Amino acid sequence: MSGEEELRRRLQELPGPASRLDVDAVVERARKRRRPKVAAVTAAATGAGVLIVAPFVVPGLSPMSPSSTVMSDQGAAQEAAPEQDSSGGDASGATEADGSVALACAYPAIRAETGIEATFTDDPADGIAGVELLLPDEAGTLEVLGVGIAQVAVDDPLTIVAAQDLSVLEAAANAGSTTPGSEAGSVTLADVVLPDGPLLGCGIDAATAPAPLLLIELEGRRLAVVGDAYPVR
Amino acid sequence: MAARWELVVAELVAERGDALVRYATLLSGDEEEARDMVQDALAATFGRLRNGFEVEQAEAYVRRAIANRFLDRARRGQRWRRIAPLVGERERLDSGSTLTGERLDMAARLQRLSPRERACIVLRYDEDRTVEQIATELGISAGAVKRYLSDALAKLRGILEREQGRLQREERSPGGTS
Known part of the structure; x- marks a missing residue:
């Protein structure tokens, strides 16, 4: 290549596509993704196809837990006007930095809060990953509203080293299409496009592994929770 | 009546669809694969974007999604490419391509x-x-x-x-x- 201008010229000489995109197909697929994603939580004995069955047995949350506090401050307003927000997918946190960090470092573990296990099915480093949810025998209805990333300590997966702010998660609303797993109580969210928002550091120096950060609605209660660590080689 | 985001999709595809497919084609080396990649990226992006986005902003998100998909597919295909003979890449590029001469050479060099x-x-x-x-x-x-x-x-x-x-x-x- 004789020069950068020559390379630019040669690249720009390459012609455009032979046929056009199907806009109707794109709109239809996007519509499907925009519908609320409801994962039916059914134990083997309850039978398939029933969305609302017996409620989960969920350990009660402390009224002062971070997720509860966050929801009372922000969740209600966003719920009231979910389509009014024009900030979009990469909206950074609008909350004060210190408060955001404190909240991001204190998301409860989904396993401890609900008995549900959640892990990435592949490395989320490229911005797209599946999330597998393993649900307990108790049946109920779980809605996954958004998926982001947290980094947890390899040696202590309950310790959050860095995590995305809740506003990033709320803005993303990105949960992909749900695909029932082969086993009862297993649900996989396939190819979720993860939000780009920065991770807020928690001031902990430790080797980390990515874990899904989930915004869920369970029995009418919105929670931001952290799943289990993805094994990083 | 179509939702606002649907109008943005239609406008984006009409005005910038060819440019997006061309961009994806330069990355992937295959127009058909590029078209799939762009459709995926559009559906994923508009499946999560809220209202209030203009075409330019939406295009930036779609381009980022295309790049992510391309790199993700490349990573998944890495294992195969390690064992595939080099000639396999050239054949894939040539088949079905409408490029000729120097343009074909340039596309092949990129690959x-x-x-x-x-x-x-x-x-x-x-x-x-x-x-x-x-x-x-x-x-x-x-x-x-x-x-x-x-x-x-x-x-x-x-x-x-x-x-x-x-x-x-x-x-x-x-x-x-x-």
């Missing part, structure tokens, strides 16, 4: 670069992005972008020199082959 090198070259020299913009779009550091660009340019120069040397040898040879 000799690593996925990240290719993405950096396309963004820098076809899309006229700055190093910082490329870094943001690919989620890597500016230093890494500079390194990929430098390595890719060196590879392209080497490929061109080898091609010119081969051409000169063929011209000197009476039978047209060496």
